[in-house]
Amino acid sequence: MSKARIESRGLHHVAYTTRDAEATYDFYTNKLGMPLLHTEINVQGDGFFRHFFFGMGNGETIAFFEVNGVGEEADYKTDISTSLGLPQWTNHIAFKLDSLEALDARIEQLQQRGLDELLKLDHGWCTSVYLNDPNGIMVEFCVTTDEAKFLQTEQEALRLLRLPASEIGKDTRQQHSDAERNQGPGN
DSSP: OOOOOOOOSSOOEEEEEESOHHHHHIIIIIITOOOEEEEEEEEETTEEEEEEEEEEETTEEEEEEEEESSSOOTTOOOOHHHHTTOOTTSSEEEEEOSOHHHHHHHHHHHHHTTOOOEEEEEOSSEEEEEEEOTTSOEEEEEEESOHHHHOOOHHHHHHHHHOOGGGOOTTTSOOOOEEEEEOSTTO
8 A cells, every 4th residue: 555645735624514504604704703705505406505615714714504405304413523422522623823822812802702611721732722613513723832742753643543442541641731711801
């Protein structure tokens, strides 16, 4: 098998599903400041879907489908993780920021825009703030604070990837060191 890398110029888009295009627009454009760049409507049989894209910067987008009569189940869920029986944080999207100052400024912006349910974590190699969108999808803003702690050789990363559960101990677990819940300005 060839070890040739498949190169990408970045993320074009990641797509999720929504039941409420207007709430999704309000969250991503009015709360997070991501402009709505494109919307298309496609008719399929007696149904249709909207596919709309928000700009994340650098030509990258996050997109959503709002579906109506195109094969979806009536009670479909948009909260990917919890509807699959997983912890909320397992399926999420992380937006990259360049500095802790930019992260603090983002937290302030989010709070000023009425988003107070924020969780800030220092992972040791990055610091992140987490919140949920109206679709139950976890959104993260992340700053790499110590690239040396993040980088591993492929051999080390593969060793840990393949480590049997019976061998995982305290020395191999990631410890979350600084978790703080931001409950609003001044707290």
